[in-house]
Amino acid sequence: MEGDKELTERIRKFLRRRREDGPCLVVDLEVIRENYLAFAKTLPDTRVFYAVKANPAPEILKLLAELGSSFDTASIGEIEAVLAAGATADHISFGNTIKKERDIARAYEFGVRLYAADCEAEVEKIARTAPGSKVFCRILCDGSGSEWPLSRKFGCAPELAPRVLEHAHRLGLVPHGISFHVGSQQNDVKAWDKALASAAAIFRDMAERGINLAMVNLGGGFPARYRPDVPKVQVYGRAIFRALRKHFGNRIPETIIEPGRGLVGDAGMIEAEVVLISKKSEDDPVRWVYLDIGKFGGLAETMEEAIRYPIRTTRDKDELAPCILAGPTCDSADVLYEKTPYLLPVSLAIGDKVLIEAAGAYTTTYSSVAFNGFPPLRSYVI
Numbered sequence: 498m499e500g501d502k503e504l505t506e507r508i509r510k511f512l513r514r515r516r517e518d519g520p521c522l523v524v525d526l527e528v529i530r531e532n533y534l535a536f537a538k539t540l541p542d543t544r545v546f547y548a549v550k551a552n553p554a555p556e557i558l559k560l561l562a563e564l565g566s567s568f569d570t571a572s573i574g575e576i577e578a579v580l581a582a583g584a585t586a587d588h589i590s591f592g593n594t595i596k597k598e599r600d601i602a603r604a605y606e607f608g609v610r611l612y613a614a615d616c617e618a619e620v621e622k623i624a625r626t627a628p629g630s631k632v633f634c635r636i637l638c639d640g641s642g643s644e645w646p647l648s649r650k651f652g653c654a655p656e657l658a659p660r661v662l663e664h665a666h667r668l669g670l671v672p673h674g675i676s677f678h679v680g681s682q683q684n685d686v687k688a689w690d691k692a693l694a695s696a697a698a699i700f701r702d703m704a705e706r707g708i709n710l711a712m713v714n715l716g717g718g719f720p721a722r723y724r725p726d727v728p729k730v731q732v733y734g735r736a737i738f739r740a741l742r743k744h745f746g747n748r749i750p751e752t753i754i755e756p757g758r759g760l761v762g763d764a765g766m767i768e769a770e771v772v773l774i775s776k777k778s779e780d781d782p783v784r785w786v787y788l789d790i791g792k793f794g795g796l797a798e799t800m801e802e803a804i805r806y807p808i809r810t811t812r813d814k815d816e817l818a819p820c821i822l823a824g825p826t827c828d829s830a831d832v833l834y835e836k837t838p839y840l841l842p843v844s845l846a847i848g849d850k851v852l853i854e855a856a857g858a859y860t861t862t863y864s865s866v867a868f869n870g871f872p873p874l875r876s877y878v879i
């Protein structure tokens with residue numbers, strides 16, 4: 498990937514020409530191209546299924562379709578967007594384990610033949626409306642080491658997966674494989690090892706039942722560079738390949754990955770404005786800095802202060818002091834960072850612009866339509 502300096506300068510140049518008021522996200526397609534090619538080179542035998550939910554901008558989908566990417570989708574709306582961008586149905590996975598039966602039917606009409614499930618009831622819906630399709634079962638996975646751990650909402654216990662897949666087989670579907678997700682923004686390159694051990698055990702169980710699985714979906718988890726010490730994708734690739742060899746030997750299955758944040762996070766930067774700086778009392782040592790963007794404007798991943806975006810100002814060479822960052826809305830939950838205050842310049846002033854880096858993923862899609870009357874986050878792709 499090109500250095501932060503080049504990325505910053507390209508986007509800064511665009512922002513200098515911008516005349517509209519309000520916060521905006523700017524995404525650099527060249528960074529996405531380089532990130533995609535890095536994944537393809539590092540894991541050459543693994544298909545990339547871009548997690549569309551990270552950022553569904555049409556320009557991003559079109560670029561990735563042209564590069565030969567496949568797509569992990571969560572809804573009919575995302576499937577339609579991917580098809581409109583030029584991808585074909587055989588490059589689409591309906592990876593949401595919670596689907597309306599009529600949406601499965603619609604996806605099947607579009608030609609989608611790869612579906613996720615994590616229980617027998619979901620398998621039955623797929624069998625009724627997408628006969629003969631491939632199904633992979635998502636299993637629960639330990640998300641330790643990730644900055645945005647995933648809950649128990651998705652996936653079943655590994656010991657339940659063979660029953661789900663055998664049920665799919667009985668109903669005429671193709672039990673295709675296993676999927677898991679090690680947690681978003683996963684900083685531990687060894688996190689895939691334990692999940693692959695579970696997957697290999699399920700493969701053996703299914704083989705004993707006379708059903709041969711073919712695929713392991715390694716999920717997402719590949720990080721954006723919120724911190725400079727984040728391992729490079731090549732390090733993840735080597736660790737994953739070692740784990741595959743360890744648990745599958747020479748019979749390594751077909752593999753796919755579902756990067757979202759890892760593909761587009763570093764490519765985006767938000768420009769915001771300081772609306773107010775204040776203190777809550779005379780002797781309060783910490784300033785409150787209010788921006789014109791907050792949790793409801795696209796920074797929802799600051800919940801529990803899980804994702805800590807790098808923030809830059811034009812005064813970064815000045816003396817720094819801790820501050821609490823908050824958004825502009827009349828909602829007390831709209832505080833970004835309070836438990837661990839940010840160090841920002843003492844000279845920071847109302848009206849100053851700030852740059853929120855590595856913001857290309859899960860920002861525009863989390864932005865509310867009009868909470869408190871504020872418009873949704875503007876997005877530009879360059």
